[in-house]
Amino acid sequence: MFGLTMIPLGLVLITFLLIAREAPDQPSAKQWQDYFHVLKQRDAWLFCFFYSITFGGFVGMASFLPIFFHDQYGLGKVATGDFVTLCVLAGSFFRPVGGWISDRVGGIRVLQVLYFLIASLFVVISLLLPFQYEIAVLFLVMSSLGLGNGAVFQLVPQRFREEIGMMTGIVGAAGGLGGFFLPSLLGVMKDTTGTxxxxxxxxGVIVGAALVTMGVIGREWQTKLVVNRVRSTAEKEVLA
Incomplete structure (x- = not known):
């Protein structure tokens, strides 16, 4: 399986080498100490938190669903793989859609709606519905997490225009950590409560906290993003 996976990866590598180009207006190179400067900013940690919810939730659910389907519903390995693939494809497909929608109505507004929806869907999942209904809700929550991934990274380059390379790495790492903690949390709660x-x-409560945080910080961020866009437009006009 891993050998076969190398074939499409090799094709992507070749395509990248042939057509990839550096951005004409890329920021100046950063030093290692610049990472510490970024991490002193509250907004950097908030982005890490928001992305640990969306991408961490997506990755964590993708890795935990096989266990959940087998233990809770007694699915076989093949059926489990099919349904997990369905949910993962939903999250992957809707990520660019989340960015596209955010470009039109704003990432802050999109995330506020999505966090409310995701929190509600997790509560519905906790009802442990019959499988045909549970898989439908899981499909929706994975789709929403995918949309959220696109929305977060629609905001990051606007807020950290000069540090986008560093912030992509930092926020991405936070998302990966979220994906590590989610299965552990679900496993611990299952062992502790038996369900x-x-x-x-x-x-659902954690995502609800993200919703409240986004509601509190959203207006402040909206102002900062408008200022950054005006500054960027002015700089482009000067260069032109």
């Missing part, structure tokens, strides 16, 4: 319901309720 997966408690873990999904806790996830």
């Amino acid at each position: 997966y319901a408690s873990g999904f309720i806790v996830l």
Whole structure:
């Protein structure tokens, strides 16, 4: 399987070498100490938190769903793989859609709606519905997490225009850590309470906290993003 995977990866590598170009207006190179400067900013940590919810939730759910389907519903390995693939494809497909929508209505507004939806869906999942209904809700939550991934990274380059390379790495790493903690949380809650319901309720509460945080910080960020866009437009006009 890993050998076969190398074939499409090799094709992507060749395509990248042939057509990739550096951005004409890329920021200046950063030093290692610049990472510490970025990490002193509150907004950097907030982006890490928001992305650990969306991407961390997506990755964590993708890795935990096989266990959940087998333990809760007794699915075989092949059926489990099929349904996990369906959910993962949903999240992957809707990521660019989330960015596209955010470009039109604003990433802050999109994330506010999505966090409310994701929190609600996790609560519904905690009901442990019959499988045909549970898989439908899981499909929706994975789609929403994918949309959220696109929305977060629609905002990052606007807020950190000069540090986009560093912030992409930092925020991406935070998303990966979120994906590590989610299965651990669900496993611990299952062992502690004897049911997966408690873990999904806790996830709903965490996403609810992200919703409240985005509501509090959203107006301030909106002002900062407008200022950055005006500054960027003025700089481009000077260069032209």
